[in-house]
Amino acid sequence: MKTKIALFFFFFSLFSQAQTARIKGIVFDENQQPVEGVNVTFQDKKTTTNENGFYALSIPANVKSNLKFSHVSLKAAVVTLQLKPNEDYEFNIVLKNTTEQLGEVVISNNRKKRVEGVTTISPKTVRLIPGANAGVENILKSLPGVNSNNELSTQYGVRGGNYDENLVYVNEIEVYRPFLIRSGQQEGLSFTNTDLVQSVDFSAGGFQAKYGDKLSSVLDITYRRPAKFGAALEASFLGGSFSLENASKDQKWTYITGVRYRDNRMLVKSQQTEIDFRPRFADIQTYITFTPNTRWQHSFLGNISQNKYDYKPLVRQTNFGTLNDPIALLVYYEGQEKDKYTTFFGAYKGIFEINENLVLKFITSAYHTQEQEYFDILGQYRLGEVNGNLGDENFGEVEFTRGIGSQLTHARNDLDALIYNAEVKGSYKKDKDQLDWGVKYTRENIRDRIREWEVIDSAGFSLNNPILDYPVNEQPYTSYTGPLAPYNSVRAINFTNIDRVSGYFQWNRRFMWGEHEVFTSMGIRGHQWQVSGDDISGKSQFTISPRAQFAIKPNWDKDMLFRLSGGWYHQPPFYRELRDKDGVVQPDVNAQQSIHVVLGNDYSFKMWERPFRLVSEAYYKYLTDVNPYTLDNVRIRYQAKNNAVAYAQGLDVRLNGEFIPGTESWLSFGYMKTEENIDNRGYIARPTDQRLKFGILFQDYMPNIPACKVYLNLVYNTGLPGGSPSYADAYDYQLRLRDYRRADVGFSYVFTDKIQAKDKNSWLNKFKDLSVGLEIFNMFNNQNAITNTWVRDVYTKSQYGVPNYLTSRVFSLKLNAKL
Structure with missing residues (x-):
């Protein structure tokens, strides 16, 4: 048969x-x-x-x-x-x-971004590629120069910078993220709703003066204006989303609204800690436009989100060490953590086209966040030797205890922040020239209460804070007569206001140099700010940031373009950069400064009769007035001092094209080295010093079953510095975590899409797209670590760095439908 x-x-x-x-x-x-x-x-x-x-x-x-x-x-x-x-x-x-007219010169949108060194990512690719935290940031992490060792987080570092050094815009409106989040599993959702996205542009450095005052990168996202009714649904074991869009008959009114829900319980329960975990992450976002005539356009962008994070750890066992000396950490927990982050964001944007050459824009936005972080967790630990005999029936069990102890952590942290922006922008085009300018006012009002402490004992003997001038605790051998103090304690109340005025002026020109096309952009930014508040009076500070780009496209048979860009980039301190390790605001922290130079080559060619593109960039940054920090998961703690200098240098290469006909894939490679010199003590690795990075994003389909699609997202990063215990000297802790290796794969069967013709009587005729799929996260079940837990033993005077592992292999089903 x-x-x-x-x-x-x-x-x-x-x-x-x-x-x-x-x-x-x-x-x-x-x-x-x-x-x-x-x-x-x-x-x-x-x-x-x-x-x-x-x-x-x-x-x-x-x-x-x-x-x-x-x-x-x-x-x-x-x-x-x-x-x-x-x-x-x-x-x-x-x-x-689909080109835009600049006087007598016609430059396509795609070509213009190529000249500016901007990477454009297809929204369809963003929605299809699998990831534990799928979305725009998930795709960015596969690009060269973009690094992240935490699949539960949407945060990323670019070319040696940290998570606070990246600009994010949606429809030219700057967006923010909560302040108190300390781990990736607390984040829940990115601001960007991929169901609403029309275009995604990303610049990893050397960006123009029209963008704001950050040191590392720009993510510029545009939400789309629908032309007719549509709806989309996505559901999986990790949550779901629903979006609805429509336009009036005369096309004057349009709206698109998305609702999302996220539950990371399945991912977090794959870690080494047994927990009772209830994460609830949800948001609603809308984009409305009104175009009364050809000259005016009004739009509103709104977002409400709430993250509730209830965490009750039970038992943890982490095996580490070597094959010859395997060690295990067993922890039994009592207590719980309850966190809540609620944010409200609203923005208005008006565009007035005075004539075909002059356009004015007015943008105003308000961001309000209310955050609380409450926890009391007692961890009683046992550090022991593991049976490493493969033939023994007790293989993997702890047979000898080296040390015991306990750790009690407590926090009652509350933050309420209101950020208001008002901005006027203009653009004037004349023949081969384009002038852009803008002025922006920002008011930041932040109320912050910090109450957190940590008590540690080993074998029943309390350990004092190592930086306090107390007698050395030599128990149990000698009696201790000094006062008892928490190992770590931070107590502060800050009512802080920051007023900012910033502006820019930029000139763009395209001309012919013989038979070669030349593109130039020169601009300058200014930023003035002052910190004030209860018992706070900071000085007024001002920075000037000149920036320039130069690109030339030779009249060669090969389609090549060369770019040189850079300038002086400043990052005036945000609230978190003003708060020192004791939680106290230091109002006179200076702006960090970076001299940034980028040299790039863009080569478009055909291979196998299909289009490909090879982009390579070499860069160098020299940073002064650096504000040193420590990085624990996604929590950044600054020293609030400008007491360091640093540098970052590297090479990024990306090859993208149709490796498989009709699909876009890419291979990326990055080399980067970044070091800092604190108080003239010599150069050491910065917390983001990730030397090598490889990324593969691959799309395919089965030739005999074209409706069956395959998507692969693979990332390999060398290990980051492992960090140091609280208040320890970073110069004494320069060991690295293990390399980060992760592969996420998705399989999808497409019942129908907008390309396929459908029978009028078929039930599929109701759908533009309909597919079901299987996603496998961390397909090879690699054990990746994000930080170390530092365990101390009073008897042996030893301190162990126990790795905190991330998620293991997880399976999830997914449904996508679009009307």
Whole structure:
């Protein structure tokens, strides 16, 4: 019976292959010129037009489906066809421009971003690629120069910078994140809702003056304006999302609204700690536009989010050490943690086009966050030797105890912050020149109460804070007569106001240098700020940041472009950078400064008759007035001193293109070295010193079953510095964590999408897209560590760095539907 079935499918496939037709033609632009490099797709069949705009494609006969024409700088077009067997059909088409006019010069959006060194990411790729915390940030972590060793966090470092050094904009509106979050598993949701996204642009350095005052990177996201009704649903074991969009009949009003829910319980329970865990992360976000006439456009962006994090650890066992000396840490917990982060964000943006050359914009926004962090957790630990005999029935069990102790941690932290922005921007275009300018006022009002302490004892004897001038505790051998004090204690109340005024002016020009195209951009930013509050009176400070970009596209047969960009970048301190290790605000902290130079090459070429692009950038940063910090999970604690200098240098390379026809994939490599010199004591690795990075983002489909898709997200990073115990000297702790290796894979079966033709009577006709899939997170079950827990033993005077491991292998089902 099985043989008959196999023969049936064999002859059926032969018969199907014989039933083909051929379509051919020429693709023209609006000037009736043939267009080279147009992708022509029919189901899983694909070809590209040649230098004469000609294409030819063999397609299945008696099949009604869509023929799609797409090009990087022209509007895509779709036509529905059904050809007879052996029919030879000629079809010519004209594709319209999607370019923007700058006087007499026409530059496509895609080309303009290429000149500026901006990486553009497809929203479809963002939605499809799997990850424990899927979204825009998940894709960024596969790019060169972007590093993160925590799949539970949406935070990322860029070219040696920390999480606070990245700018994030949505529709030109700067967005913020909560202050008190200390671990990735508390974050829940990123601000960006991928269901609402139209475009994603990312710059890893050397960005223009029109962007704000940060040291590392810019993530610029644009939400889309829908043209008709639509709805989308996503559901998985980790949560779900729903979005709704529509437009009025006259297209003057549009709205798109998304609701999301996230539950990381399944991921966190895969760690080495047994817990009773109730995470509840939810938000609602909306983008509304009103266009009364061709000159005016009004828009509103709103977001409400709430993260509730209830955490009750029970038991933890972590095995570490070496094969010859295996060690285990067993901890039995009492107590719990209750955290709550509630944020409200609203922004208005008005655009007024005075004439075809002059455009003015007004943007105002308000961000309000209310956060509480309460916990009392007692951990009683046992540090012992593990049975490493593979043949023993007690293999893996602790047989000898080296030390015992306990740790009690307490916190009652509350924060209430209100941030208000008002900004005016303008843009003037004349012939080959473009002028951009803007002025912005920001008011930050922050009320913060910190109450946290930690008590540690070993074998029943309390350990004092090592930096206090108390007698050395030599118990149990000699009596201790000094006062008892917590090992770590932070108590402070801060009512802080920060007033900022910033502005920029930027000039862009494109011209011909002989037969070569040259693009220039020069600008300058200014930023003035002052810190005040209860018992706080800081000095007024001011910075000036000149920046420039230069790009040249030689008139060569090869499509190459060279870029040089950089300038003086300043980062005036935000509230967290003003708060020292004791929780006290230091109002006169200076802005950190970076002299940043980036040299890049962009090479577009064809391989296997498909488009590819190789982008490489070498960079160097020299930083002064550096504010040193420690990094514990995603919590950053600054010294609130400008007592260091630093540097970062490296090379980033990315190759992207259609390794598989019709899909975009890329390979990325990054080398980076960053060190700092604190108080002239010599250079040591910064907390973000991650030397090597490899990333692969790969999309594929099964040739015999094109509806079955495969998505792979693979990242390898060398280990970060492992950190140091509280109040320890960082110069004494320069060991590194193990390398970070992670592979997430997703399998999806597409029942229908907007490209496929559907039978009018089919139930699938109701859907634009419908797919189900299986996702495997951490497919190879690698044990990755994010930080160390430092365990002390009073008898042996030893201190152990016990790695805190991240998630193990997890399976999840996923459903996507779009109307």
